[in-house]
Amino acid sequence: MFFARAGELRWIGLTAAATGLAYVAVASTNTPIVMALSRPWWDDPNVRSNGDEVYPGYQATDPSTPRVTPGEQTAMAELGARARPDEWAVNDRFDGTAWTYALTGIRTVAAHFDETSPPADAVLPANRFRNYSTDPAVRAAVRRLNIHWVILGKPSTDPGRPYQPGLTGLAGEPFLTAVYRNPDAVIYRLVP
Incomplete structure (x- = not known):
């Protein structure tokens, strides 16, 4: 019934269903197929490079120096x-x-x-x-x-x-x- 009335916005429901199922799979199992399919979400080189940019702002310049003595x-x-x-x-x-x-x-x-x-x-x-x-x-x-x-x-x-x-x-x-x-x-x- 939802899809009949959604018209051109059906893609929102389909996207929500697909990402919801993907989340359930990732959150509930560590099988190789699920890990391989979800790898682009958490192994994105852009995310890593952004992390490298953000990380120094939250860490001491010298990692051997603790933030709190x-x-x-x-x-x-x-x-x-x-x-x-x-x-x-x-x-x-x-x-x-x-x-x-x-x-x-x-x-x-x-x-x-x-x-x-x-x-x-x-x-x-x-x-x-x-x-x-x-x-x-x-x-x-x-x-x-x-x-x-x-x-x-x-x-x-x-x-x-x-x-x-x-x-x-x-x-x-x-x-x-x-x-x-x-x-x-x-x-x-x-x-x-």
Whole structure:
């Protein structure tokens, strides 16, 4: 009945049926014939070359260098023990602290270590957080996001990826108190 009324759009139903059956076959068996027929889907050289282009953005330049050091992981656990679940932390996009939420449940402003459209509330602290005492826009963002903490890990060793400008020179700032430090990371509490 569907095909009688579909007219020139019958191809949509046939395509859905064919790809649906192909999916069921691929998802339910590893027989050689199914693998041979499905190989163009997952063994496409264009997909591999695109993967080669995307992969470096999500991996350290030196594969032997982990994204999160053991010291950063310890600091993130410490932040998780100190911060309330509704409190956020400012962090650097390119050190290992982008993993704080995944490992502890504490939200960070820079929740991803890539640069694909960071939200304005992540860009502002990254560029101007060190001006907290004099910049009303930074203070407004801190209030809006309920930021109480700063966590900084080991600066990225990738070329051109030092700490973001708003997160340099924070040691000794009167609006921050260092509450935890190890060789790879530091946690500051924002002084109200």
